[in-house]
Amino acid sequence: MTRATIDEVWAWLAEVPDPEIPAISLVDLGIIRAVDWDGDTLAVTVTPTYSGCPATSLINFEIERALREHGVEKIALKRQISPPWTTDWLSEEGRAKLEAYGIAPPQPAGGPDKCPHCGGTNVERISQFGSTPCKAQWRCKDCLEPFDYFKCI
Amino acid sequence: MDTALFEFCLRMGDNTLVLGHRVSEWCGHAPVLEEDIALANTALDLIGQTQFWLGLAGEVEGKGRDADTLAFRRDAWDFRSVLLVEQPNGDFGQTMMRQFLFDAWQSLMLDRLKDSSDVRVKAIAEKASKEVAYHLDRSRDTVVGLGDGTAESHSRMQAALDKLYPYVGELFGADEIDAEIAERGIAPLPADLRGAYDALIADIMAEATLTIPDSRWTHTGGRDGTRHSEHLGHMLTEMQWLQRAYPDARW
Known part of the structure; x- marks a missing residue:
């Protein structure tokens, strides 16, 4: 070929x-x-x-x-x-896909800026670690849903 | 063979291997699900770092031993891990105290290794230091939270510190291998990290309302393999069971 x-x-x-x-x-x-x-x-x-x-x-x-x-x-x-x-090497497209999938994309501030489900900004950390090495567990206090946050490293 | 570099890689990799295995023993047993997941992830990072260090050790040795062979086909006296990491988990507080005492040292060491004269050592340090910074954040917060917590958690954390502190000094040991490695610019002399380590530990223990023991007397014999505690052998019988029962097994 x-x-x-x-x-x-x-x-x-x-x-x-x-x-x-x-x-x-x-x-x-x-x-x-x-x-x-x-x-x-x-x-x-x-x-x-x-x-x-x-x-x-x-x-x-x-x-x-x-x-x-x-x-x-x-x-x-x-x-x-x-x-x-x-x-930083995650593509812009990748970040958007993550959010649409329900995973908050990484932020330099060290935590998600908003809930990937309802967009609420009233969020808190449950655990520094999550279901895979690259994620942490957070929850939204507006819609009360837990969500994964893609850790920023 | 570059004996000093080989030994140095074993010291780094055996620390992460033994601690990684110890922490993995919590899998399914932690007090709450989030902590269980956090411990498992920490163990995973440590085992991943082990693959780099022992992989490099095998490459330096040049006898065809890879990371798996070094991890699973050596007996206790060939391990170069410090005694601190082979200590049993105890309760959750003791596990987190051990983790903090190790993370604090490892983060300082890796920061210095980012300037190593050996590009392979430097690359591993660049990779691992990101993970270890994260471990340190968590173990530090947990030590402070439990130390400055209830009367029960405080007394358990103080007991953990009293038990483990006599193992800390070994991290800063010095022998001919350390001297040669430092001379060649591969790593700092371990003793050079002690000042920064003591300052960090003092800060966090003050915040955690815990008292650091006065005596600096330390157990030794892990990092040179001369006198491991009985705990390592027991741990290895479990960790290496499959490879001992079925040598050369593949799946």
Whole structure:
């Protein structure tokens, strides 16, 4: 087959959902750091969100599967930990998708600015940690619903 | 083989491995669901950091041992973790006191490692320090909340501090390995962190209305592997059970 362009590969990867938060893609999450052809091998550089995130191996598996479905035969996945992942790398689109999904996007202030369900600003923290390493638990005192907040790191 | 760097990586990685396993023992047992989740997440971060440190240790050693092999196929005397982290969980307060005493040290250490002369050490420190800053926030708040809480929680936190403080000094131990690592600019001398550590601990304990014991006498023997407490062996029989029962098992 002819080699896909780098832009095409990015578009394919933008279709791969994050296994823990399927509302956003791996590209939205900002963990795909580089895509390069090295001869006939496609090299994809991935950075982990948290050191112990159990989704990391599944993410690599999903990347490989998506690329194979598009006919790429030789794939090299590289792990890169420096510079470390930051929530600044979440795409604008990703932030909007998170909010629509019911997860408050990260804020530099260290907490959500509003409830992703009702938009109320009367929110309080329940716990610094949540259902995945990247989230904390908050609740809205207006609509009384708990919600996940994507931690800002 | 670069023995000093190998030993240094084991010291870093065995601390996070042993503490990570200890904290994971709370999974399903914490006093409330939110704390259970928080402890499990902390354990997960620590185990993740272990993969980096022990992965690098294996690479430096160059004998084909990876992080899993180092974690699961060594016995107690080959571990280089400090005695503090192998101490049993005790009650929730004791677990959080141990966590705070360790987090305070680890955050100071990682901050300095961000300037390491070894790019691999520097990269791990950059990654881990973000997670550890978060751990420290939580353990500090919990120590203050429980210390300056009810009479019951206060007395338990004071008992935890009295029990664990005699293990703190080992974090600042110094031997030829520390000297060589510092000389090469890989890490600071552990003793150089003591001033900042003492200041941080003093602030938080004052806020928590807890009294730091007068004596600086410390148990030693973990970070050089000469005299681990009996607790580590018991912990390893559980942690390494599968790999001991079924060597080379794959799934």
